[in-house]
Amino acid sequence: MSSTHDDLVKSLNSKQEAYVNLELPEPTNGQYLLGVFHLVPGGKFNILQAAAEVAAESSTGTNFKVNTETPFSKTMNALVYQLDLERELVWIAYPWRLFDRGGNVQNILTYIVGNILGMKEVAALKLLDVWFPPSMLEQYDGPSYTVDAMREYLNVHDRPILGTIVKPKMGLTSAEYAEVCYDFWVGGGDFVKNDEPQANQDFCPYDKMVSHVKEAMDKAVKETGKKKVHSFNVSAPDFDTMIQRCEMIINAGFEPGSFAFLIDGITAGWMAVQTLRRRYPDVFIHFHRAGHGGFTRPENPIGFSVLVLSKFARLAGASGIHTGTAGVGKMKGTPKEDIVAAHEIQYMSSEGHFFKQSWSKIPVSDKDAINLVNEDMAHHVILEDDSWRGMKKCCPIVSGGLNPVRLKPFIDVMGNVDFITTMGSGVHAHPGGTQAGARALVQSCDAYLKGMDIEEYAKEHKELAEAIEYFTKASKDAM
CATH class of the missing domain: 3.20.20.110 (Ribulose bisphosphate carboxylase, large subunit, C-terminal domain)
Structure with a gap:
């Protein structure tokens, strides 16, 4: 971590600290939906402070630390885990257990592009890319008739x-x-x-x-x-x-x-x-x-x-x-x-702006998942008799x-x-x-x-x- 990053971390107050982990181990371990935002602070906060406020508002928090939080509720905190100061980018990890377990897409969007778009602490806040782990894809419908x-x-x-x-x-x-x-x-x-x-x-x-x-x-x-x-x-x-x-x-x-x-x-x-x-x-x-x-x-x-x-x-x-x-x-x-x-x-698998998204529900290293990707890139129809393996x-x-x-x-x-x-x-x-x-x-x-x-x-x-x-x-x- 650079000294600039160190200075930014030191600037966080006690509430903001709970929503930042720039050394988060394995963000892609399946526990998190990941997002990349372009963020420009709009008030008194620097970029990391503003990002922490965004993470709080889009998960468990509000503008002040509250006395009603519990040890478990803290595990549902969204976490700022990466910064690119030159491009004004912030990466946030959302524990996907936050979201309605009924496969509710509007519920996710209410969190990650809901209230936060109206926060006065930001002058620019745009979600540029998201990444869904295979463990989360299982909970959502995906297309049926293609x-x-x-x-x-x-x-x-x-x-x-x-x-x-x-x-x-x-x-x-x-x-x-x-x-x-x-x-x-x-x-x-x-x-x-x-x-x-x-x-x-x-x-x-x-x-x-x-x-x-x-x-x-x-x-x-x-x-x-x-x-x-x-x-x-x-x-x-x-x-x-x-x-x-x-x-x-x-x-x-x-x-x-x-x-x-x-x-x-x-x-x-x-x-x-x-x-x-x-x-x-x-x-x-x-x-x-x-x-x-x-x-x-x-x-x-x-x-x-x-x-x-x-x-x-x-x-x-x-x-x-x-x-x-x-x-x-x-x-x-x-x-x-x-x-x-x-x-x-x-x-089945494609490069986004920041993430490579696989729509496989089984491990991407599995030979059947690899075969699906290869068949897909060859423009063959896939997931007809093995729809459990991926999202259509x-x-x-x-x-x-x-x-x-x-x-x-x-x-x-x-x-x-x-x-x-x-x-x-x-x-x-x-x-x-x-x-x-x-x-x-x-x-x-x-x-x-x-x-x-x-x-x-x-x-x-x-x-x-x-x-x-x-x-x-x-x-x-x-x-």
């Missing part, structure tokens, strides 16, 4: 699942909405989703929307001979209404596998996400992250990273979560943020400004095709309309699979040629 199951249903392999978001996002009647779905599916698309504000508006009653989508899907499947999927937003004002919407979809006669439940996870809450996962383990649970930017944008000094959000979505059991377009599309994001998060939730994957869902021209550039940045892309205007703005936009998207994907330049492929594919001309010009005009 993108691998969706691929089996659609019979779509070795390429992205091609999807759209119906646009305009609001204002279409139930019949008009279903017509857009039909056009996309008939044009060759796989997957359609409600946009995040879709609910039970007077101009688009939810029950009629569900009924019309069912009819449109049946007609599209009959005409194309291919399965289709629709993701319905079941976010609602209360628990009962959310469940009623789920049951309405099931009772409408949709084939198992042909529908997903979308939940606005940030605004509806983690309890809604986990309720859906537990009630409907055979349905794809689609986590839309509307509102996340208030926490995750890099310029925001308070909150948590895209990586942290995505890892907790996997822990909670989301089948897929939007992870951003890594700067290729319209949303704020970089490969460092978005691709790291995408890889972390889809692979969560699928990156990619949306926000992509179009057929930008599909290959994103795949190149992503490094794989194991994702769902949901293009909105990238389909519906096509000069030929939604069906032509869907064909252009399919043709762009075909060109990628054949290793052909899209300009060359477009010479014999009219819809792709029109998309290239339109979106290239539109992108230049927008600059």
